[in-house]
Amino acid sequence: MRSISPLTNFCTRGAYMGAIGEYLSSLSLSGLLSRIPAGVSQGLIWALMALGVYITFRILDIADLSVDGTFSTGGAVTVILIIGGMPPALAVLIAFVCGLVAGTVTGLLHTRLGIPAILAGILTQYALYSINLAIMGFKANTAVSADKYSLVVSGRSVNAAIIVSICFVAVIIALLYWFFGTERGMSVRATGCNQQMSKAQGININLNKVIGLALSNGLVALSGSLFAQYSGFADVNSGRGAIVIGLAAVIIGEVIGDAILGKRMNFAFRMIFIAIGAIIYYLIYTLVLWLKMDSNMMKLFTSVIVAICLAVPYLKNARLNSFRRAGKNSQTAVGGKKDA
């Protein structure tokens, strides 16, 4: 009962081969190479966002979803202020401050009103959607031209953008390294690690959570600000799924960092590798686009990667510590006895 004869089967296969050949010949290596600098500069801009996610997800042990909103806020505030005549550098600073405020709101919802952290983040993110639209005069996106304004970074001059964003990343990593080594910063790390101990050592854990969330969202808004200038427009949806991309960068960076440095991995290296993780993510993104896959599929792709990376440590442990394994060991032991 074969519906397709060997001959037609052969023909379809031939057609497929032809299509694949055509597809492959349409990809040009030089096209990929020419896109790499843009991927690197976007990765560097997103590295700031990934560092923000690292503060909440790894240091505070909170999955903060407000960042999806704050990323767009950073862009919206920046573009509107620049159009309004403000120097772009100052607009970047104000975007950072807006991020601090948004993070503080999430922090207060969580610590003062007892709303679970993840829900507090979702509430802020949801509210920010309206606020971001309002900032942009209820338009979904607003353009800012590199021709009219001297933007801090722009996709028009990719090499300059790379240099500027490297400076931003380096300065932020240095500042974070300093902050988390201070008395206050150390107490923030303790808060994320052990709340009972922190309180016993006189640490105000609620204050520290707010500080961490504010700092994180400040960095995310900073990233959103640079991203809007780089793209030439602010979009109310630009932050959608930002947390997942941030997590992907954190995880890629940690996996690579651990593989290369192992035990020598310290806090400074960790942050550097997170930045590298963000760049690698954007290079993969560039590759996916070069392969002419639909960029909309990237969200699915990213989610799968992040899910796998988050699941691996759990599964490793489960494999060593499973009932199935215990059962197998038991059977072998009993079998061995019978043989004897």
Place this chain on the structure above:
Amino acid sequence: MLEVINVCKTFDPGTVNEKKALTGVNLKIDEGEFVTVIGGNGAGKSTLLNAVAGVWPVDEGTIKIDGIDVTGIPDYKRAAYIGRVFQDPRAGTASALGIDENLALAGRRGHSRRLVWGISAKQRAEYKERLSDLNLGLEDRITTKMGVLSGGQRQAVTLLMATLQKPKLLLLDEHTAALDPKTAATVLETTEKIVNRDHITTLMITHNMHDAIVHGNRLIMMNNGNIILDISGEDKKKLTVKDLLNEFEKASGEEFANDKAILS
């Protein structure tokens, strides 16, 4: 040094789980006293320590430390006066931070957390010296993450953290219960050494009656949310485990009689 006046605490009031954990406890501890606390499960030992530490507000009564009424202030502020060591060795330290960082955190207990670098070279030298007192060799690996230390080592470091700045009051909540007997003995010995050296007013819960007799200069026994026995001085020195068991049974016997009274 510590005054607990008529303190009451009921958990889950008005529900089927209602538990009268402290029923008007009165306790006065003088400066330099080392008090051991014993009692059965649910007697209220840990609840008493948590009430003093300020883990939650009490329903009634007053708690004073060194004459200061602390009843209305939360645990992280009371920490300025109190050093604590918990039963779970993981509870007292931050595992992702180094030994030196944990000590530095303890070094700022009761002070503001400033934006200045957390550990100075001088402090690191001081921590090394303090760590060498523990005889665990930790002074040579001061930047090691707390998480890789054994339970006994972690309890010893927690004890050091609690006493790095002399606290007005040291609260030990069965801090050796999760350790193997040999390690437990070492940690207890270290406790005794530090408490005696610095003359720290101490409340130590233990489930080991022998330890409760051997250590400290005063012993209290709790049952049903109150203190049923308070022995100090020469009387405590003469105590035997058998005496304590008799007292304990007497307390339990009363409880049994009460149940019978309700049922009959």
